[in-house]
Amino acid sequence: MKYKDYYEILGVKRDAPADEIKKAYRKLAQKYHPDVTKDPAGEEKFKEVAEAYETLKDPEKRSAYDQLGRHQPGEDFQPPPDWGSRHAQGGSGFSFEDIDLEDLFAGLGARGRGGAGAARGGAAFRIPGEDYEVSATLALEDAYRGSEVELNLSVPGIDESGRLRRTPRTLKVRIPRGATDGQRLRLAGQGGKGMNGGRDGDLYVTLRLRPHRLYRAAGHDLYLDLPVTPSEAVLGASVEVPTPAGTVALKIPPNTRAGQQLRLAGRGLPRASGEAGALYAVVQIVVPPAPGERELELYRQLAGAASFDPRAHFSQEATSGT
Amino acid sequence: VEPEREAVSLTEACEFTLEELAEISGLTEGELREFVEYGAIAPVDRSAVQWRFTGHCVVTMRTASRLRADFELEPHGVALVISLLDRIGELRSELEQVRARLPRAR
Numbered sequence: 145m146k147y148k149d150y151y152e153i154l155g156v157k158r159d160a161p162a163d164e165i166k167k168a169y170r171k172l173a174q175k176y177h178p179d180v181t182k183d184p185a186g187e188e189k190f191k192e193v194a195e196a197y198e199t200l201k202d203p204e205k206r207s208a209y210d211q212l213g214r215h216q217p218g219e220d221f222q223p224p225p226d227w228g229s230r231h232a233q234g235g236s237g238f239s240f241e242d243i244d245l246e247d248l249f250a251g252l253g254a255r256g257r258g259g260a261g262a263a264r265g266g267a268a269f270r271i272p273g274e275d276y277e278v279s280a281t282l283a284l285e286d287a288y289r290g291s292e293v294e295l296n297l298s299v300p301g302i303d304e305s306g307r308l309r310r311t312p313r314t315l316k317v318r319i320p321r322g323a324t325d326g327q328r329l330r331l332a333g334q335g336g337k338g339m340n341g342g343r344d345g346d347l348y349v350t351l352r353l354r355p356h357r358l359y360r361a362a363g364h365d366l367y368l369d370l371p372v373t374p375s376e377a378v379l380g381a382s383v384e385v386p387t388p389a390g391t392v393a394l395k396i397p398p399n400t401r402a403g404q405q406l407r408l409a410g411r412g413l414p415r416a417s418g419e420a421g422a423l424y425a426v427v428q429i430v431v432p433p434a435p436g437e438r439e440l441e442l443y444r445q446l447a448g449a450a451s452f453d454p455r456a457h458f459s460q461e462a463t464s465g466t
Numbered sequence: 467v468e469p470e471r472e473a474v475s476l477t478e479a480c481e482f483t484l485e486e487l488a489e490i491s492g493l494t495e496g497e498l499r500e501f502v503e504y505g506a507i508a509p510v511d512r513s514a515v516q517w518r519f520t521g522h523c524v525v526t527m528r529t530a531s532r533l534r535a536d537f538e539l540e541p542h543g544v545a546l547v548i549s550l551l552d553r554i555g556e557l558r559s560e561l562e563q564v565r566a567r568l569p570r571a572r
Contacts, residue, residue, distance in 0.1 A: 170537070173536055173537060174537075177533075177536060177537070179529050179532060179533060179551065180547070180551075194536065272492075275528075292470060313468070314468065315468055315471065316468065316469065316470040316471065317470070317471055317472075317473050318470055318471065318472045318473060319473060320472075320473065320474075320475050323475065327475060327476075327477070328475075328476040328521075328524075328525050329473035329474060329475055329476065330473065330474050330476055330490075330521075330524065331471055331473050331474075332474070334471065343489065346490065348528075349473060360565070360566040360570070361566065362559065362562045362563040362565075362566040363559060363562075363563070365563070365566070367566040367567055369569050369570055403567075403569075405567065415479075416475060416477055416478075416479035416480075417478075417479060424567070426567060426569055428569050
């Protein structure tokens with residue numbers, strides 16, 4: 145079992161009083177709690193902090209932890225020979241292989257108090273299973289069609305010989321059609337196993353959409369850059385536009401401005417209700433990178449003939465003083 | 467590899483009873499009623515005999531349950547944080563939309 149220095153994680157001395165431990169925890173929780181920070185490393189950091197506090201706030205667990213002795217963080221260690229019989233039910237048969245400190249101390253709490261389910265459900269020692277949270281990244285096309293992903297979990301459990309042990313678990317999950325970035329999914333009963341008649345935990349998946357080379361997603365709507373030439377913008381044109389369901393023809397009206405959004409209703413990501421979001425083609429006017437001599441000549445003629453002044457408002461606004 | 471399982475999207479399209487929401491979130495029905503009172507969540511039809519909540523409320527109340535436990539907050543404090551988080555969520559999706567409209571540098 146690898147040693148974790150809970151005092152160091154919370155940044156307190158080993159003899160810190162309970163209120164100091166609480167203060168240190170609160171400060172760190174505010175900084176790293178995944179619900180209130182966007183720090184990508186926050187979630188891992190908070191887990192560590194919460195695990196340390198969970199043990200150190202409870203005088204019984206803190207004393208059991210202190211009796212493990214002092215080690216370097218990450219160092220492989222064995223608790224003193226009689227530690228198991230003093231603190232863990234099961235006595236000398238208790239094994240410390242393949243588990244980590246968190247599982248060990250969570251076990252002590254569950255045995256000692258019967259968990260949250262006992263207080264609510266009335267039945268003593270009914271312990272609900274833990275909920276698991278994972279994230280999965282999908283390609284936009286897979287979100288559009290609905291797809292299947294494999295989730296790899298590492299879950300604490302009890303093996304055949306009754307020992308606490310972490311085991312890998314792979315779960316194939318069908319993702320419903322029309323998922324969006326940040327969407328949550330629930331798999332009922334796929335979390336940790338409940339004990340003594342407690343309900344099994346659930347598995348929650350947060351979906352992330354991989355950035356796409358063409359489309360940018362905002363909820364169920366998709367945005368696509370649509371490059372057009374200056375003459376297409378002025379004269380209008382019919383062009384082919386890719387959508388997740390295949391290519392469609394799009395009419396560019398005459399006198400189209402740069403930045404204008406041409407809406408293709410129902411061509412975005414599908415919703416559970418059936419109707420789909422829209423696909424917006426955002427017009428970008430692109431000038432030819434290396435126009436030929438004839439093209440340049442025509443542009444010169446156009447420049448001479450055109451009376452349009454796109455900066456007319458500059459002089460008006462400059463003289464009006466507003 | 468275990469057999470394939472169907473995931474349920476926690477959106478407006480699925481609904482849960484008060485009892486189910488309590489079981490899933492780890493909050494009591496009384497606490498959930500309090501959160502309805504404070505406006506942190508709203509049943510689909512408040513005047514209905516049996517309240518029903520959308521999947522979005524499951525996400526919100528699981529967050530509420532974590533905030534209460536991890537920050538040792540009172541229900542009213544949790545409701546306040548939830549309303550601020552909702553506001554951040556709305557602003558974030560507006561920002562996402564504005565960013566999606568911007569042409570990508572080529």
